[in-house]
Amino acid sequence: MPTKTSLKTIVKSKKTDSLFSPGHRACAGCGQAIAARTVVNALGPNTIITNATGCLEVTTTPYPESAWGVPWIHSLFENPAAIASGIYAGLKQKKQDKKIKVVAQGGDGSTFDIGFGLISGMWERGENILYICYDNEAYSNTGMQASGATPWGSSTTTTPAGSGKTIDAIGSHQQKKDIIAIALAHGLKYVAQTTAGYLEDIEAKVKKAVATEGPAYIQILAPCIPGWHISSDQAMSLSKLAAQTGLYPLLEYIDGELIKVMKTPAKKIKVEEYLKPQRRFAHLFKSKEGKEVIKYIQTLADNNIEKYKLGA
Numbered sequence: 545m546p547t548k549t550s551l552k553t554i555v556k557s558k559k560t561d562s563l564f565s566p567g568h569r570a571c572a573g574c575g576q577a578i579a580a581r582t583v584v585n586a587l588g589p590n591t592i593i594t595n596a597t598g599c600l601e602v603t604t605t606p607y608p609e610s611a612w613g614v615p616w617i618h619s620l621f622e623n624p625a626a627i628a629s630g631i632y633a634g635l636k637q638k639k640q641d642k643k644i645k646v647v648a649q650g651g652d653g654s655t656f657d658i659g660f661g662l663i664s665g666m667w668e669r670g671e672n673i674l675y676i677c678y679d680n681e682a683y684s685n686t687g688m689q690a691s692g693a694t695p696w697g698s699s700t701t702t703t704p705a706g707s708g709k710t711i712d713a714i715g716s717h718q719q720k721k722d723i724i725a726i727a728l729a730h731g732l733k734y735v736a737q738t739t740a741g742y743l744e745d746i747e748a749k750v751k752k753a754v755a756t757e758g759p760a761y762i763q764i765l766a767p768c769i770p771g772w773h774i775s776s777d778q779a780m781s782l783s784k785l786a787a788q789t790g791l792y793p794l795l796e797y798i799d800g801e802l803i804k805v806m807k808t809p810a811k812k813i814k815v816e817e818y819l820k821p822q823r824r825f826a827h828l829f830k831s832k833e834g835k836e837v838i839k840y841i842q843t844l845a846d847n848n849i850e851k852y853k854l855g856a
Contacts, residue, residue, distance in 0.1 A: 546741070546784035546813075563589065563613035570603040573776030575740040575767035575783060576651075576678045577603065582743045583649075583676060583764075586750035589614060590643060592631055594624040596650035596659060599685040599768070600678060622659040624648040625666040628673050641672065645754050652679040655763075656692035656721050667730035667759050674753050674760045677723065680768040688771045692721040695791075696844065697837045698824045705827035714837050715827065723763060728800055733758035735797040739765040741783030745794060745806070756798070765792045773823030785818040790845035793852050808849055810856040815842045 564581035571577075580600055584591070592615045595601050601618050604611040619627045628648035635641040648666070650659055655677040666673060682700050683689040690700040699705035699715040706713040727735045734756040736749040746764060753760035765786055767779040774782065786792035787806060794806035816838060819825040828834035849855055 546781050546788055561613070563587075564604075565611045565613065568604045568611040569606060570599070571769040571776065573769055573779050574603075575765070575769075575779035576600055576680060578743070578779070579678060579740040579746060579764045579766050580604075580649075582746045583750050584612065584614060586747040587614070587645060587647060587754060591615075591645045591647055593617070593647045593649060594619050594627040594631065595648075596624040596654035597621040597685075598651040598654060599680075600649065600651065602685055621654050623662055624650050624654065625659060625662040625673075625675065628675075629666050629669070629671055632671050632673055645674065646672070647674045647676060649676045649678070651684070652677060652681060652693035653683045653691045655679075656723060664726075664730065667727070667732060667761075670731075670759060672758055674750075674762070676750075677761070677763045678766040679763055680766050680771060681720075682768070682771055684768040684771040688768075690716050690718075692718075693723075694718070695720050695841075697819075697828055697834075697841055699827055700824070709833065714834065715824075723761075724795065724797075727761040728797060730759070731800070732761055732797075733799060734760035735795075736761070737763045737765075737793065737795040739783035739787050739792055739794065740767065741780050741785075741787065742794065742806075749796065752796075771824070773826075774821060778821055782818060782821060785813065789813050789815050789818050790849040790854055791815060791818060791841070793848050793854055795852060802852065805852050805854055807856045808854045815845050 563584045594617045596619055625648050628646050632646045635644055679693050681693045682691055688700050689702040694716045697715050703716040705715040711717050724737055734753045738745045749762055767782050769776055787794050788808055790808050796804040828837050
């Protein structure tokens with residue numbers, strides 16, 4: 545079980561109505577929907593959102609309905625950043641860019657892979673646009689194919705686990721792209737990473753990103769109930785464990801400097817506790833070779849703890 549930390553999971557109730565309405569088609573307990581609700585409420589009504597094709601788009605905007613209480617535009621898989629740039633240019637022309645925040649959103653497939661070139665261009669131009677990635681570590685909307693965000697050892701429909709002795713049998717054996725490092729290499733003013741398990745952290749980081757002049761990036765781990773093969777009550781606890789094991793640390797950078805992290809618990813939590821409830825990693829617990837992969841995943845977590853000084 546995840547340990548308790550000073551970061552709370554539940555956002556305190558507010559008198560204002562939510563800008564993310566219930567009644568959408570997301571799975572019960574969906575990590576992405578919970579995170580998105582927190583994000584848009586933190587952004588406030590003076591916001592325009594462009595959203596890539598993906599689960600969040602499909603579940604929240606079946607024509608003619610929308611769960612969004614702000615202007616929201618569905619883009620193609622690859623171009624929410626380009627559309628956001630166009631909206632921003634129009635607002636600048638009308639001298640409204642200081643009053644209205646432009647936000648581009650996408651899943652990890654759009655962000656890490658298909659749309660990355662246009663995101664890079666937006667960042668190079670230094671536009672005052674916040675980009676948010678909801679990272680569920682695969683193409684969940686189209687059948688759980690591997691993406692550039694898929695972690696080592698995960699079984700997906702394009703990297704299925706097998707029973708052989710070759711490396712293909714472990715599932716995914718490509719390293720997850722470090723988009724945080726790529727964002728920092730573009731000189732972004734604000735870069736942060738968090739998980740759906742820490743809603744107050746999401747809220748605080750979104751508000752800080754909005755208050756920052758210049759391009760900003762926030763990456764949020766958002767567990768997928770059917771894609772990770774977990775029950776509807778596990779997204780939040782697994783989001784916490786991802787951070788507490790060191791596999792998906794909570795980070796915050798301003799002007800390229802790491803200013804804040806969430807420390808891992810004094811009593812170390814092994815990655816097995818995070819991996820075992822997820823059926824996408826179930827094969828790793830069935831063989832000697834799989835146990836070696838788990839040891840390697842533990843080294844990835846340990847390396848993060850050392851790199852970001854997460855130790856309590």
